[in-house]
Amino acid sequence: MTYVAGADFGTLSVRVTIMDTARGVAVASVAEGYPLHRDPADPLVARQSHADHMDALTRAMRGAIAKAGIDGHAIAAFAADTTGSSVIVVDDRLQPLCDYYLWADHSAHREAAEITALARAEGLEALDWCGGTYSHEWGYAKLLHFLRHDPDKRGRVGTAIEHCDMLVATLCGVRDPGQLRRSVCAMGHKWMWSPKWGGYPPQDFLTRVDPLLDGINAKLDSPVGAAPDVAGHLCEEWAEKLGLRPGIPLPFGAFDAHWDALGSGGRPGDVVNVVGTSTCFIAIAPAGIRPVPGICGAVPGSVTPGTTGVEAGQSATGDLFDAIARRAGSDVATLMQGLDVYRPGQTGLLRLTWDNGDRTVLVRSDLGGVTFGWDLGHTAADELHAAIEGMAMHTRLIHERIAETGMTIAHVINGGGIPQKNDVLNQIYADVLGKPVLVPQSSPTGVGACIVASVAAGLFADIASAQDRLAPAVRRFDPDPARQAVYQELYGLFRSLYMGFGKGEPLDLGAVLPRLRAFRLAQT
Numbered sequence: 001m002t003y004v005a006g007a008d009f010g011t012l013s014v015r016v017t018i019m020d021t022a023r024g025v026a027v028a029s030v031a032e033g034y035p036l037h038r039d040p041a042d043p044l045v046a047r048q049s050h051a052d053h054m055d056a057l058t059r060a061m062r063g064a065i066a067k068a069g070i071d072g073h074a075i076a077a078f079a080a081d082t083t084g085s086s087v088i089v090v091d092d093r094l095q096p097l098c099d100y101y102l103w104a105d106h107s108a109h110r111e112a113a114e115i116t117a118l119a120r121a122e123g124l125e126a127l128d129w130c131g132g133t134y135s136h137e138w139g140y141a142k143l144l145h146f147l148r149h150d151p152d153k154r155g156r157v158g159t160a161i162e163h164c165d166m167l168v169a170t171l172c173g174v175r176d177p178g179q180l181r182r183s184v185c186a187m188g189h190k191w192m193w194s195p196k197w198g199g200y201p202p203q204d205f206l207t208r209v210d211p212l213l214d215g216i217n218a219k220l221d222s223p224v225g226a227a228p229d230v231a232g233h234l235c236e237e238w239a240e241k242l243g244l245r246p247g248i249p250l251p252f253g254a255f256d257a258h259w260d261a262l263g264s265g266g267r268p269g270d271v272v273n274v275v276g277t278s279t280c281f282i283a284i285a286p287a288g289i290r291p292v293p294g295i296c297g298a299v300p301g302s303v304t305p306g307t308t309g310v311e312a313g314q315s316a317t318g319d320l321f322d323a324i325a326r327r328a329g330s331d332v333a334t335l336m337q338g339l340d341v342y343r344p345g346q347t348g349l350l351r352l353t354w355d356n357g358d359r360t361v362l363v364r365s366d367l368g369g370v371t372f373g374w375d376l377g378h379t380a381a382d383e384l385h386a387a388i389e390g391m392a393m394h395t396r397l398i399h400e401r402i403a404e405t406g407m408t409i410a411h412v413i414n415g416g417g418i419p420q421k422n423d424v425l426n427q428i429y430a431d432v433l434g435k436p437v438l439v440p441q442s443s444p445t446g447v448g449a450c451i452v453a454s455v456a457a458g459l460f461a462d463i464a465s466a467q468d469r470l471a472p473a474v475r476r477f478d479p480d481p482a483r484q485a486v487y488q489e490l491y492g493l494f495r496s497l498y499m500g501f502g503k504g505e506p507l508d509l510g511a512v513l514p515r516l517r518a519f520r521l522a523q524t
Contacts (some may be wrong), residue, residue, distance in 0.1 A: 002025070003070060004457060005244075006449025007080035008256055010278060011104065014035060014053065016060040017446030018068045019073065022468040028068035029446060033055040037099060042083055045107040047099035050088060053163070054170065063243045074244035077450045077457035078171075078234065078251070079227065082163040084255040085135075085190035087142045090221060090337030091164075092158035093175050093289040098150065100163060101142040108141035109365060111148070115140060119201075120207055125203045126192035131295040133363040138190040140206070140213070146191040147212040154212070158172075159219045162186035164253030171233030173372040179206050180222040183233040185254035187224050189311055192368065213249075227251045228455035228463065251456040255305075257282050257311070258303050259448030260415050262463060264440050268307050271399060272433065275425070276416040279317045281360070281389070281398055283310035289405040294361035304463050310399045310405060316356035318418055320369070320387055323355065328380035335384045339424045343429065344389070344486035347382040348373045348520025350512075351390035351496060352501065361401050362502045370501065373516035388425050392432035393487075393494040399433065413438045413474070415446065423477070429516030432491065438474040447471060490519065 002022040008015045015031040019306060034052040039045040057080075083103040102109070115134040119127040127134060134141065136505035144155075159177040161169070164186055174180060187193035192201045206213040227232060230249040239246035257280030271283045285308045291298055295312050301307030314424055316323075318332075325332045339467045355369035371383060403409060412435050417428050419439045430437040441460045451466040460466040492517055500507030 002076045002452040002459065004450050004459070005061065005064070005075050005078045006210070006453055007060070007078070008259070008446045008449060009053065009080065009082040009167075010256065011028070011083060011102070011444060014056045014060050015446050016057070016064040017069070017450055018064050019447070019450040019454075019470055021459050021466075023471060026414065026447070027070070028064040030060045030063035032060040032063070033231060033477060034100070040197045042107070046102040046104040046106075048086070048102050050096050050166065053167070058241050061244070065243050073245040075248065076459065077248050077453040078244065079251050079253070079255045079453035079456060080164065080167055080178045080255050080495040081259040082167060084162055084186055085138045085142065085163065086163040086189050087139050087160055088163065088166055089143065089146050089153075089160045090158050090177075091156045092177060094161075094166075094169060094177065096159065097153045097156060100145060103137055105142065106136050106365060106418040108145035109136035109146040111137040112138065112141035115209055116166070118205070122200060122205065122206060124195055126194065128291040129194065130189070130192060130297045131291070131360070131363060132293040134192075135296070135359075135363065135367050136365060140191060144210055144213060148210075155218065162190065163447060164255065168231050168250050168253050169281060171234055171238045172232035172330065174232070177222070181252065182222045182224045183254055184224050184226045184299060185258055185302040185309070188302055189255070189297035189309075191220070194299070197251050199482065200451070210478045211481045225252045226305065227254055230275045230320055232454050238487055249456045251452050252303070256453075258299055258309060259452065260444055261413075261443030261448065262451050262467065263447030263449075263471060264333060264413050264415030265405060265438070265444075265474060266413055266415075267410075267464065267467070268304065269408065269469070270413055271402060271409050271411075272413045272415045273395060273429070274416040275317055275414055275418045277316070279314040279395070279416070280354075281395075283407060283409070284404045285310050285402075289407055292401060292404045294363055294401055304458050307316065310402055310407070312360035314353065314394060314398075315359045315365075316353070317391055320353055320355050320391075323383060324380060324384050324387060328378060332384070333382045336422065336424060339381060339385050342385050343523040344483050345481070345490050345519035346523035347386050347514045348375070349382060349386035350377065350490070350497065350516055351383070351386040352497060353390040353394055354502070358502060360398050364502060367502060370497075372497070372512055373520070388428050389490070390494070392425075392429045394498070395429060396433050396491060397495060401445070409435075411438060412436070413440075415440060417443065426477045430477040432487045434479050434484050434488070436479070437477045439477065440472040440474055442472040444472060486523075
């Protein structure tokens with residue numbers, strides 16, 4: 001058998017991809033949606049149902065099998081990545097006590113601030129390895145929020161699980177928290193887990209954060225492993241539902257951006273910018289790197305064995321572009337028309353892209369977007385171009401912070417969905433970064449999961465060999481020296497504004513608008 005299947009769970013849908021590993025091609029890819037539950041009275045809430053996820057997976061898998069025209073029993077292995085930190089609290093039979101606190105749920109900001117404050121005060125080493133700030137998007141904060149706000153369910157809590165691990169447990173038929181297997185990608189990046197300090201942060205530390213967390217580490221205690229190792233095998237019940245053969249291997253899961261990096265061809269030494277609704281930066285770094293402030297985590301084995309996965313992020317990318325177009329009564333594709341002839345800084349606008357806060361480097365959810373340099377002649381297209389420039393300059397700032405870990409960046413890859421259809425963005429990134437930018441020629445979504453599944457099935461010896469066969473070819477965008485020189489100067493101003501408004505560093509505000517006007521006049 002040469003077929004494998006991979007699923008990629010995103011914010012609004014799951015996509016199942018089936019690949020023929022002998023030919024190195026996808027034979028089918030089908031997406032099915034599920035609802036995102038928002039609360040009009042509380043914009044911080046973002047929840048999803050486990051049942052909705054599994055129903056969508058069933059439809060997508062059966063649809064992909066039918067589209068491929070194959071017998072589902074010919075599929076040798078299945079792997080899946082999910083959003084994260086997307087956390088569900090379950091009872092002692094792994095039955096949900098709530099919906100998932102989706103990655104985009106920011107309800108737990110107070111809990112995260114309390115964890116951060118005590119960890120800083122006590123010099124907790126685990127905090128250093130997640131950038132010096134514990135995020136409101138991560139596991140312990142969301143679990144504590146549940147315990148505080150659902151007192152009637154506290155006595156029934158069996159454990160809390162990341163979506164990628166709950167999925168594997170469900171498909172393997174696991175009903176006992178003691179039989180759970182957890183992904184190092186999830187637990188390392190979002191739960192401060194590391195063998196360096198014996199697993200989770202000390203229980204007495206968590207108890208001092210809030211007595212409601214007393215004893216919680218015992219409930220989380222499960223073997224932790226990394227893909228492409230096998231976490232379990234598909235049970236009869238779910239094999240029948242999905243149309244697959246029972247007993248096929250299921251490797252440990254991971255977060256979507258980490259496997260998007262693999263599907264985009266990321267190798268040791270590379271940084272993959274997974275550019276979509278938001279942007280997740282995945283660096284595949286050497287084992288001996290050091291922690292630096294502002295990075296979302298540095299975890300051995302979270303992407304590939306023998307390397308350290310470094311994660312960073314932008315809280316909104318495609319969402320910001322969509323918001324600009326929506327306010328203009330237009331859409332992004334329409335506003336993009338003609339932006340290919342814009343010159344660096346010609347709009348005279350400079351955009352701090354904090355419309356959904358800052359995930360890296362400042363880790364501040366309380367920031368808002370700022371645009372400098374407006375005049376009466378500016379258009380929505382001008383703002384969109386400035387936003388793309390701002391995203392690229394923030395990306396450069398993040399790459400520079402990643403390099404402070406001791407990593408030398410070999411290649412920059414623009415993965416995710418947006419680079420497939422936005423060459424203007426790719427060129428601006430190359431010019432701002434001053435490095436070639438590689439872009440997969442076809443969508444890498446789901447390819448990373450297929451790569452991992454193929455190794456778990458024994459079809460390839462390792463991830464690199466599977467990438468050689470399955471990862472798409474890339475296009476290359478080289479920096480233009482003249483444009484690069486202009487962006488070098490503009491980046492200096494951007495960095496000053498970023499650190500001035502975001503961190504309170506000294507800033508000559510009186511010089512900002514005249515400098516932007518000068519940029520505009522110089523480019524006309």
